[in-house]
Amino acid sequence: MLEQLLIFTRGGLILWTYKELGNALRGSPIDTLIRSCLLEERSGAASYNYDVPGAAYTLKWTFHNDLGLVFVAVYQKILHLLYVDELLSMVKREFSEIYDPKRTVYNEFDNVFQQLRKEAEARAEEMKKSKQVSKPVNNNLGKKQGQVQKGIIMNGGNQKKSGAESGKDGGDGDKVKSRALENGHSNGSNGNGVVVQANGKENRSSSGSGAFDVNKLQKLRSKGGKKTDTTVVKESKAEPTKKIKKNRVWDDKPKESKLDFTDPISENGNENIAVVAAVQGESMMDKEEILSSDSETEEDEEEPGKDSKVEAKKKGWFSSMFQSIAGKANLEKADLEPALKALKDRLMTKNVAEEIAEKLCESVAASLEGKKLGSFTRISSTVQTAMEEALVRILTPKRSIDIMRDVHAAKEQGKPYVVVFVGVNGVGKSTNLAKVAYWLQQHKVNVMMAACDTFRSGAVEQLRTHARRLQIPIFEKGYEKDPAIVAKEAIQEANRNGSDVVLVDTAGRMQDNEPLMRALSKLIYVNSPDLILFVGEALVGNDAVDQLSKFNQKLGDLSPSPNPRLIDGILLTKFDTIDDKVGAALSMVYISGAPVMFVGCGQSYTDLKKLNTKSIVKTLLK
Template identity: 85%
Template sequence: MEEPRAGVVNGKENTSSNISAFDVSKLQKRTKGVKKTDTVVNKGSKPDPKKKATKKNRVWDDAPPEEKLDFTDPVDGNGSGNDNIEVVAANQGESMMDIEEIISSDSEGEVDDNVQKDSKPEAKKKGWFSSMFQSIAGKANLEKEDLEPALKALKDGLMTKNVAEEIAEKLCESVAASLEGKKLASFTRVSSTVRAAMEDALVHILTPRRSIDILRDVHAAKEQRKPYVVVFVGVNGVGKSTNLAKVAYWLLQHNVSVMMAACDTFRSGAVEQLRTHARRLQIPIFEKGYEKDPAIVAKEAIQEATRNGSDVVLVDTAGRMQDNEPLMRALSKLIYLNNPDLVLFVGEALVGNDAVDQLSKFNQKLADLSTSPTLRLIDGILLTKFDTIDDKVGAALSMVYLSGAPVMFVGCGQSYTDLKKLNVKSIVKTLLK
C-alpha cells in the first residue's frame, strides 16, 4: 500500500499544513531581514568615519575677528572712540523716557467685586437687605464700622503688593478720617466710595510735591553758564553706574552735552566700569584714579565741565551701606562741598521694604552729619530692576511716602534705552488690583 504523502489526509491535500510551513519559513526570513535592515539603519545613523566631524583648530594669528565684540578700545582724552563704538551707541534707539505709556482702564465694577469678595465675611453681619437698602437709598452718615470691611480688604491688598504695614495702616486711617461722617450717595456701595478715596490718596502721595524737570533745569543752568550737577548715591550693587549711563543716554538724545565724574574711588574696577560706559556713549569722563577724596574729585570735575562747556555732570559715588558712618560722612562732605542741583537715591525695587529702610537712613545720616545750616537730603529716587517685581510695586509708594522725594526714573532692563518715568496711574491701578 502506498504511504500517504505528507500534507495529504484521506486523499485530500492538506493545504493548511503547506501554508503553515511556508509561512514559518517566510516569517523567519522576514524576521532575519528586518534584523538586518535594523542593523543597517542603526549603522547608517552613525556618521561615516570618513566624514566624521572634527573640531576645527583655533588659528592664532593677527587677523581681526569678523565681528567686533569688545568695545573697550583705547580712546582719546575727549572720550571719542572708534566707529564700532559710535554705531553701538547710535543704534540703541529711543529712550523709553520719551515714550508715553498707555494704560488700559478696567471697569470699576470688577475691582469693586474683588473688594466685596474680600470683605464678605464682615459684610454678612449687616445682612443682605440692609446693605442693599444702604447702597440704593443712601445713608445719612458713614460710620467707622461701615468702612472697616472695605478698608481691611484694601489694607491686606496693599501689603501683598509690598507696601509697608505701617504705611498701609496710616493710609487706611487717613481714608477713614476723610470719609467718616459723610453721606453715602445713592446707588453707591461703601466699597466703591472707599476705593475712590484710597485712589485719590495714592495719587496725591505719588505726585511730586515740587516740580522737577531736569531738561528745563539744565537749560536754566546753561543760561547761567554753569553745569547742572547730579549726584547718584545708594548702597552697594544696586546699579548706580549702569543707570547713570542710561540717564546720560537720555540726555544725549535731547542734545545735552554730558560729562561723567568717576568719584567712586573705593571699589576696585569702578573707574574702569564707568570709563567703558563713557567710551560706548562717546562722552568725556573725569577721573583721578583710586584712593582720592571723592569730594575733591567731584569739585575738579565740575570745574573741568565749566571750562569745556559741558551742560551736565553726572557724579558716580561709591556704594555704601546706610550704617557705614565713615563713608556716609564722606558722602555728606561731597554734597556739602559741591552743592549739586540734584541728589538721586538709587534703590532696588526688588528688595521691597529694605530699600525703604535704606532711603530713610540715608536721609537721616545726611541730616546728622551735615555741617551746613541748610540741609541737603535726597531730592529724587531712581528705582532699578523694576521689570523683575511683577505687581510688587509697593516699595515705590513706601519710599515716596516716607521721604517726600519723587520717583524720577525707573530702570527696567539692561540696555541704555531701558529707563522710564514712573506712571502714577499704572502704579495706583496695580496697587488696587
C-alpha cells in the same frame, strides 16, 4: 499756652482764627502742616512737631468731613497741654452748628471760643489735681506693704512660737507654717544649723539660725545652677544616606558666539569709541506708557460688578442692597474697618511696606469718618475711591521735575548742572547713570561723567567703559582719593570744556555705615549739586523705608551746614522684574516726599522711563 487755633475749609479758605496777644508764630507751622502732613496723606497721625530756630511747636488737628472743615491748634512743644484734644472736639461741635457755606466771617464765635477754652482748662486742672491727690495714697500704701513684708522676712526665721500658741488651732497653724515656707519668708530650723525648705532639701547655715546665708546664695547664683544634676540624653541620629555624585561631562567644543563684548582696539593702540548698534534707538523717557498692565485693567473694566457680587455673597443680597439704597447717616470708624483691612492686605501683597499701608489706611479713615454716605453707594466703593485719590496725591510730584528746563537754566547762568547719584550697594547706580547720560545726549546736551567712586575696585573701569561706548568725556583720579575733591575738580573741568551736565557717580554704601555716609555728606556740602538722586531697587519692600529715612537722617545729621541738603528725587531700578509688585515706589515717595523721576526697566541704554502714576495706582488697587 495755646498759641493759635485756626478753622479753614479743605479748599484753603480761612473762616476763623484765634491768636494769643503779643505772641507771633515763628516760621509757618500751618503751611508746613498742610504741605508735609495733610497733602502727603499723614492726617491719621496724632500730632505734628514743627521746629524752627528759637521755637518748637506742636500741632493737633481734627476734621469735619461732612462739611469739609479743618480745625488746627498750635501750642508750644514744651508745654504738653492736656486739654487740646477736648477743646478741638468742642470747637468742632459748636462751630458746625453755626457754619454756613455762604459765610466767610464768624466774629461772634470769639466769645463762644473763650467760654469753651475756660471749660476745657478747668476740666484739665481738675483731672490734674485728682491725679496728684491719688498718688500719695498709693505711695503710703506701698510703703506699708513693703514694711510688713520686710518685717516678715527679717523676723520670719528667728521667731519661735510657744507650745500653747503652736497647739492652738492645730490645723491652721500647720497651714500658716506651710504657707510661710512656700513663700520663702520663714524657714524652720532643726537646731543643728540645718534649714529645712519647702522643697524638702536642706541648706547648711554657717550661723546655725534659720535665716538665709546671703553669701552662699550669691555663689549659687553666680555658678548658674551648675550643682543641679542633669542627665543629658543623646538622641540617636540616623546616618544620612550618601548621594552618589554623577560625573560631569565636559564639552570641549568651542562656543559659536564670542563671550568678549568689549570694544575692539585697533592695531595702533587707539580704542575704537564708536557706539555699538544696540545703543542706537530712542530712549523710553520720551514715551508715556510705563507699565504693561493694560490687559488686567481691561479685565476689570469688563466686569465692573465683580467686587459687588462677591460682597453680596458674603453679606447677603438683601442687607447689601438695602444699605446701598438707603445710605448711611454718618460713617463711623467701625463701618470703615473691614474695607480698610482688605485694602491694607492688598497693598501689602503689592510690596508696600506694612508701616506705610497702615498709615495710609489711618489717613483715609480720618478723611471719611463722619462723612455722609450717599444713596446707592457702598462703603467699600467709597473707601476704594478715597484710597485711589490718596495714592494719586502721594505719587504726584509736588514740584517741577523738568530736568531739561533746569539744565538750560543753569546753562544760561554759565555753570554746569550737577547730578549726584547715591544709594546702597549693588542697585545699579553706574548703569542707570549711563542711561540718563544717553537720554541727555539725545536732547543735544553735552554730558561729562565724574568717577567719584574711589572705594570699590573696578568702579572707575566700569564707568570708563560706559563713557567710551557713549563717546562721553570722563573725569577720573583713580582710587583712594577724596570723592569730594574729585567731584569739585570735575565740575571745574566741566566749566573749562563747556559741558552742560556733570553726572557724579558715588560709591554704594549702607545707610548705617557712618564713615561712608560722612564722606557723602561732605561731597554734597562742598559741591552743592543741583539734584541728588537716590537710586533704589524696585524689589525692596520694608527695607525701602529704612534705607531712605536713614539716608536722609544721616545727610542731615552729618552735614556741617545749618540747612542740609536731602534727597531730591528717586531713580527706581529693575522695574521690569517685579510684575505687579510696584509698592516700593509708593513706600519710597511716602517716606521721603521726593518724586520718582526715572524708572530703569532693562539692560540697554534706552531702557529708562517715566513713572506713570495712574497705571501704578490701578495696579496697587487690583
